[in-house]
Amino acid sequence: xxxxxxxxxxxxxxxxxxxxxxxxxxxxxxxxxxxxxxxxxxxxxxxxxxxxxxxxxxxxxxxxxxxxxxxxxxxxxxxxxxxxxxxxxxxxxxxxxxxxxxxxxxxxxxxxxxxxxxxxxxxxxxxxxxxxxxxxxxxxxxxxxxxxxxxxxxxxxxxxxxxxxxxxxxxxxxxxxxxxxxxxxxxxxxxxxxxxxxxxxxxxxxxxxxxxxxxxxxxxxxxxxxxxxxxxxxxxxxxxxxxx
Amino acid sequence: xxxxxxxxxxxxxxxxxxxxxxxxxxxxxxxxxxxxxxxxxxxxxxxxxxxxxxxxxxxxxxxxxxxxxxxxxxxxxxxxxxxxxxxxxxxxxxxxxxxxxxxxxxxxxxxxxxxxxxxxxxxxxxxxxxxxxxxxxxxxxxxxxxxxxxxxxxxxxxxxxxxxxxxxxxxxxxxxxxxxxxxxxxxxxxxxxxxxxxxxxxxxxxxxxxxxxxxxxxxxxxxxxxxxxxxxxxxxxxxxxxxxxxxxxxxxxxxxxxxxxxxxxxxxxxxxxxxxxxxxxxxxxxxxxxxxxxxxxxxxxxxxxxxxxxxxxxxxxxxxxxxxxxxxxxxxxxxxxxxx
Numbered sequence: 001x002x003x004x005x006x007x008x009x010x011x012x013x014x015x016x017x018x019x020x021x022x023x024x025x026x027x028x029x030x031x032x033x034x035x036x037x038x039x040x041x042x043x044x045x046x047x048x049x050x051x052x053x054x055x056x057x058x059x060x061x062x063x064x065x066x067x068x069x070x071x072x073x074x075x076x077x078x079x080x081x082x083x084x085x086x087x088x089x090x091x092x093x094x095x096x097x098x099x100x101x102x103x104x105x106x107x108x109x110x111x112x113x114x115x116x117x118x119x120x121x122x123x124x125x126x127x128x129x130x131x132x133x134x135x136x137x138x139x140x141x142x143x144x145x146x147x148x149x150x151x152x153x154x155x156x157x158x159x160x161x162x163x164x165x166x167x168x169x170x171x172x173x174x175x176x177x178x179x180x181x182x183x184x185x186x187x188x189x190x191x192x193x194x195x196x197x198x199x200x201x202x203x204x205x206x207x208x209x210x211x212x213x214x215x216x217x218x219x220x221x222x223x224x225x226x227x228x229x230x231x232x233x234x235x236x237x238x239x240x241x242x243x244x
Numbered sequence: 245x246x247x248x249x250x251x252x253x254x255x256x257x258x259x260x261x262x263x264x265x266x267x268x269x270x271x272x273x274x275x276x277x278x279x280x281x282x283x284x285x286x287x288x289x290x291x292x293x294x295x296x297x298x299x300x301x302x303x304x305x306x307x308x309x310x311x312x313x314x315x316x317x318x319x320x321x322x323x324x325x326x327x328x329x330x331x332x333x334x335x336x337x338x339x340x341x342x343x344x345x346x347x348x349x350x351x352x353x354x355x356x357x358x359x360x361x362x363x364x365x366x367x368x369x370x371x372x373x374x375x376x377x378x379x380x381x382x383x384x385x386x387x388x389x390x391x392x393x394x395x396x397x398x399x400x401x402x403x404x405x406x407x408x409x410x411x412x413x414x415x416x417x418x419x420x421x422x423x424x425x426x427x428x429x430x431x432x433x434x435x436x437x438x439x440x441x442x443x444x445x446x447x448x449x450x451x452x453x454x455x456x457x458x459x460x461x462x463x464x465x466x467x468x469x470x471x472x473x474x475x476x477x478x479x480x481x482x483x484x485x486x487x488x489x490x491x492x493x494x495x496x497x498x499x500x501x502x503x504x505x506x507x508x509x510x511x512x513x514x515x516x517x518x519x520x521x522x523x524x525x526x527x528x529x530x531x532x533x534x535x536x537x538x539x540x541x542x543x544x545x546x547x548x549x550x551x552x553x554x555x556x557x558x559x560x561x562x563x564x565x566x567x568x569x570x571x572x573x574x575x576x577x578x579x580x581x582x583x584x
Binding site for chain 2: 013071072117118119123130153157158190195
C-alpha cells in the first residue's frame with residue numbers, strides 16, 4: 001500500500017505531470033521473499049526430478065566418472081543456473097518484473113517511469129553481492145529504509161527504482177481502468193457499481209440489496225432483480241467485468 | 245458545478261469508447277505484439293487527446309475512479325510511446341564491438357595501477373611466506389597445508405572427487421563472484437576493490453612461495469598456466485572497473501555523487517559482461533583441461549596464450565570487427581569524461 005507514500009513525479013511530453021507510487025521496503029521485501037522461495041523451489045525441483053531421471057534415485061553424485069560427468073551437466077549446472085540467473089533473466093524478459101514482483105504489484109522502472117534497458121537490469125543484479133552483505137540483504141534493506149526513494153545500492157547504480165503497478169499504490173481488486181476497458185457501461189454508472197462492490201462487505205445486507213437493485217435497474221430497466229445478496233453481487237460483477 | 249462543468253463532464257463520459265480502444269491498443273503495443281503503422285499513429289493522437297481528458301478529469305472529478313483510470317491509461321500510453329526500441333542482436337554487437345573497448349580504454353590508467361597493486365601484493369605474499377613460513381596459515385586452509393606438506397598438490401586427483409562438469413560449475417561460480425565483488429566493492433570509494441585485489445595477490449604469492457618451499461611450484465604452474473593468464477587478467481580488469489567506480493564517488497566533479505556513481509556504473513559495468521563470459525570459459529578450461537595430467541606443458545601454454553590473445557582481441561573490439569579509421573580518440577575521450 002502506498003496511500004500518501006513516496007511519489008515519483010514524471011514530466012510527460014504534453015506538459016502534464018504523472019505521479020507514480022514508489023514501493024517501500026515492505027513491498028520490496030515481500031516481492032524478494034516470494035521470488036527467493038520460487039527460485040529455490042524451482043532449483044530443488046529440477047535437481048530432484050533430473051536426478052531421478054538420470055540415476056533412478058534422488059541421492060548425490062554417482063561414483064562412476066562417466067555418470068558423474070553426465071550428472072553434473074544435466075542436474076547440477078541447470079539447477080545452479082536456475083538459482084543464480086532467475087532474477088537477471090526474468091527481469092529482462094518480463095520487462096522489469098518477476099513472478100514475486102507481479103504478486104506484490106510492483107515493477108522495476110527508470111526515473112522516467114519507463115522499463116529499464118538490459119544493461120541497467122544487469123547492473124542492478126550485479127550489485128546484489130554488496131546489497132546482500134553481511135547477510136539477509138542487510139546493506140540493501142538498510143539502504144531502502146534510509147534513502148528517499150527506498151532504493152538499494154543496485155538501484156542507485158542502475159538509476160532504477162521500484163514502482164507500484166497501480167498509480168495509486170493500491171493492490172487487491174482489479175484496476176478500474178481494466179474494467180472500464182472491458183465493460184460497455186457508462187463510466188459514471190461503472191464507477192458507482194465499482195464503489196458499491198468495494199464497500200459491499202461494510203454495508204448492512206438490506207442496504208446493499210437496495211443499492212444493488214437500484215443500480216441494476218439503471219443498467220437494464222427491463223431486468224428483474226433478485227433479493228439474494230450474493231446473486232446481486234455476482235450480477236454487478238458481471239456487468240463491470242464481463243467474461244471474468 | 246457550473247453548467248459549463250456539467251457539459252464538460254458529459255462530454256468526458258462520451259469519450260469512453262476512445263479510452264477503451266486506446267487501452268486495448270496500448271496493452272498490445274506494451275506486450276510488443278504486432279501493431280500496424282495506423283494503430284501506432286492512433287496511439288500517438290490518443291496520447292494527446294487523453295492528456296486533454298485527464299487534465300479535465302483532474303479538475304472536474306478528482307476523487308472519481310474514472311479519473312484514476314485515466315491516470316493509469318495516460319501513464320501506460322506514456323510508457324509505451326517513450327520506450328526505447330529493443331534490438332537484442334545489434335545491441336549486443338554494439339556492446340562488444342564499441343562500448344566495451346571504449347570502457348577499457350577509459351580505464352587504462354586504473355588497469356595499470358590495479359595490475360601494479362596485484363603484482364606488488366603477490367610479491368609481498370611471496371616474501372612474507374618465504375621469510376616467515378608459518379604465515380601460510382593466513383592464506384591456505386589446514387587441509388591444503390597438510391596436502392602440500394605430504395608432497396602433493398591439492399589439485400592432484402581433483403577429478404577423483406568431482407567430475408569435470410561439477411568442478412567447472414563450482415570454479416566459474418566462485419570466480420564470477422570474486423570478479424563481481426572486486427567491481428561492486430568499488431562502491432566503498434574504491435577501498436573495497438583494493439582490499440579484494442590486494443588479498444588475492446597476497447594469496448597467490450603466498451601459496452606459490454609455500455609450494456616452492458616443498459618443490460611443488462612447477463606442478464602448480466602447470467595447473468594454472470592454461471586458465472590462469474585470463475583468470476588473473478579478468479580479476480585485474482574487474483578491479484580497474486571497481487577503482488573507476490570508486491573514483492566517480494570520491495571525485496564526482498560537477499555532478500552529484502549519486503549521478504557520477506550511476507553514470508560510471510552504467511559505462512564501466514558493461515565490461516562485466518565480457519568478464520563473465522571469459523570466466524565461464526576459464527571455468528571449463530579449469531575443470532576439463534587443467535586437472536587432467538595427460539595434457540603436456542606445451543599444449544597448456546598454447547591454450548593459455550591463445551586464450552589470452554583472444555581476450556585482448558575482445559577487449560580491443562578487434563575480435564568483433566571494430567573499425568578504427570582514426571575515430572577511436574573521440575569516443576574514448578567521451579568515455580573517460582562520462583566514467584569520471
